[in-house]
Amino acid sequence: MAMRDTIIEMMTNIAQQQRKPLAPLQDDLNLLSSGLDSLCIAILVAELDEEFGIDPLSSTDDHNLPVTVGDFIRLYENAMQ
Amino acid sequence: MxxxxxxxxxxxxxxxxxxxxxxxxxxxxxxxxxxxxxxxxxxxxxxxxxxxxxxxxxxxxxxxxxxxxxxxxxxxxxxxxxxxxxxxxxxxxxxxxxxxxxxxxxxxxxxxxxxxxxxxxxxxxxxxxxxxxxxxxxxxxxxxxxxxxxxxxxxxxxxxxxxxxxxxxxxxxxxxxxxxxxxxxxxxxxxxxxxxxxxxxxxxxxxxxxxxxxxxxxxxxxxxxxxxxxxxxxxxxxxxxxxxxxxxxxxxxxxxxxxxxxxxxxxxxxxxxxxxxxxxxxxxxxxxxxxxxxxxxxxxxxxxxxxxxxxxxxxxxxxxxxxxxxxxxxxxxxxxxxxxxxxxxxxFIGRREGVVNVGGLKVHPEEVEATINLHPAVAMSRVWGQPSPITGALIAADVVLTPKIDGIERDFSDIRQQIIAACRTALAPHKVPVRLIEVSEIPVMTSGKIERHHA
Structure with missing residues (x-):
């Protein structure tokens, strides 16, 4: 499965588990407007680290945090390369 | 004197x-x-x-x-x-x-x-x-x-x-x-x-x-x-x-x-x-x-x-x-x-110095352990803070299962899901472990207490 699809699926599952209504996930959607709170995003980051062994938010020197869903997906796509 | x-x-x-x-x-x-x-x-x-x-x-x-x-x-x-x-x-x-x-x-x-x-x-x-x-x-x-x-x-x-x-x-x-x-x-x-x-x-x-x-x-x-x-x-x-x-x-x-x-x-x-x-x-x-x-x-x-x-x-x-x-x-x-x-x-909820901070919310490891330990297959558990770039920490837990009865293999992924479900019912969302790790042993200090590493 492509990284993009994995992330979208994880976001959907986490929102369901945490009982958060999720906005339609589009690239230009602000992460913080998606319905996911910081606990959900922290869980997402932890799950991605466990699945792929990467944690670009902790390891990057670049402090530009992803703002949109698209930023977030690209950060992980780049980290996998 | x-x-x-x-x-x-x-x-x-x-x-x-x-x-x-x-x-x-x-x-x-x-x-x-x-x-x-x-x-x-x-x-x-x-x-x-x-x-x-x-x-x-x-x-x-x-x-x-x-x-x-x-x-x-x-x-x-x-x-x-x-x-x-x-x-x-x-x-x-x-x-x-x-x-x-x-x-x-x-x-x-x-x-x-x-x-x-x-x-x-x-x-x-x-x-x-x-x-x-x-x-x-x-x-x-x-x-x-x-x-x-x-x-x-x-x-x-x-x-x-x-x-x-x-x-x-x-x-x-x-x-x-x-x-x-x-x-x-x-x-x-x-x-x-x-x-x-x-x-x-x-x-x-x-x-x-x-x-x-x-x-x-x-x-x-x-x-x-x-x-x-x-x-x-x-x-x-x-x-x-x-x-x-x-x-x-x-x-x-x-x-x-x-x-x-x-x-x-x-x-x-x-x-x-x-x-x-x-x-x-x-x-x-x-x-x-x-x-x-x-x-x-x-x-x-x-x-x-x-x-x-x-x-x-x-x-x-x-x-x-x-x-x-x-x-x-x-x-x-x-x-x-x-x-x-x-x-x-x-x-008793926990120790003051053992608190894990999840995005500004306090979690006492002992409180989460008490919930995990209620599962009949769990012999012992230890909860700790896993570093997170988003919330500072997330809750993780080591779990020791009870001895196998008649050598019957158990599926830890089933047990994990049951524990998580129990934690979701009993605990606030930030206290629910995001990671459960099956371990064979949890170290106990010579004082008889679980060994914990406080941040």
Missing amino acids: PCNNRETFLEKIRARTTPDKARFISDSDHSFSLSMLNVVNRLYKGPTEYSGRNVMIRTHGQFATALAALALDGVARRILLCPADIPDAQIPRLMQDGEAELILTDADIDVKIGIAIEVDIVALPRFDTEWVLFTSGTSGLPKLVLHSFASLTGPLGDGLSPDQPVWGTFYDIRRYGGLQILLRALTGAGSMVLSRTDEKIHDFITRLGNMGVTHISGTPSHWRRVLMSGVAEKMNPSYIRLSGEMAGQDILDCLHSAYPQAKIGHAYASTEAGVAFSVDDGQAGFPQSVPNAVAPRPNIRIVDGTLRVRSSAMASRYLGATAPTLVDADGYVDTGDIVEQRGDRYI
Whole structure:
């Protein structure tokens, strides 16, 4: 499965588990407007680290945090390369 | 200061020992009849060497420490009970803080059966010997806690001394919890079974059973190990005591089912606060009526959710030039244990210094562990903070499963899902573990407490 699809699926599952209504996930959607709170995003980051062994938010020197869903997906796509 | 009016521990033992009662103190290598016990003439250098001095007892095993301490009570000015796991490098500093003048080691005492040495017993001044215990710190230097004969024997008059009990403990007698049991056994009418250094838990349990142990104490972590040992049924105690860590409902229930005939009590005690109270109704936490108990029972207060205790059993102070103060302005020890009122009981939630911060919200590992431990396949768990770039930390847990029944394989992923579902029902979202790791063992420190690494 492509990284993009994995992330979208994880976001959907986490929102369901945490009982958060999720906005339609589009690239230009602000992460913080998606319905996911910081606990959900922290869980997402932890799950991605466990699945792929990467944690670009902790390891990057670049402090530009992803703002949109698209930023977030690209950060992980780049980290996998 | 010399003082002639208090009985020594040895005199208390002798006063309760008659030749017709077979009382003993033993480990796996030694067993002494208490009616024959003469410990002063086991000191190679004789008691005069230690008279009026501050002596650190540092032996390999508990048995030698027990004999040495009984020999020196009333003789030395101060006894410092050094646990076996204190590294050499810390000794000079601890001697300085504890004002110890000399060390008594295995080379200074004869623990062999039969009396090997003749010494001239001269009349020595009698001291109200001070007793110094080491706290079980997770890191750095232990703190030295000053107790007296009066504070150590304060909790012993609670009626928990039936006729000729045989006591055992999973604690080391060089820790507060173990020393209490040793003194309780010996100054009561009882006997004492000690573990030997490096003795495997199933060997110790088997031996406790063979020696007919009736009363036995340990931390909840000790007891989880007993239940996981596969030989729990080799002993048949009539009284089980838990202390040193919060006793969750799961461990109380598991012990009741493993030892249905035993009375099970959990005591609230710490090296600093002494034994504050014990609870015998089989329920976790303690009834609301306890905090209002009046003297001479301990005074208990809850300040900012934290338990504070004042009693005659508490220590008088920490030793050392840089030592913190032990009590607040009103003479209470701040235990650092967080309690919460639920109905008519107070329930222990966790330790103040062990809090994990998840995005600004506090999580007590013990509270999450209590929920995880309710799963029937879980023998033991340890919750910790996994670093997160988003929330600072997330909750993770190590889980030890109960021994397999008939070798049937279990699927940890099923168990994981059930645990997570239970946590989601019982706990706030930020307290639910995001990671559960199956491990074969969770390290328990020599103090009997789960080893935790505080950030």
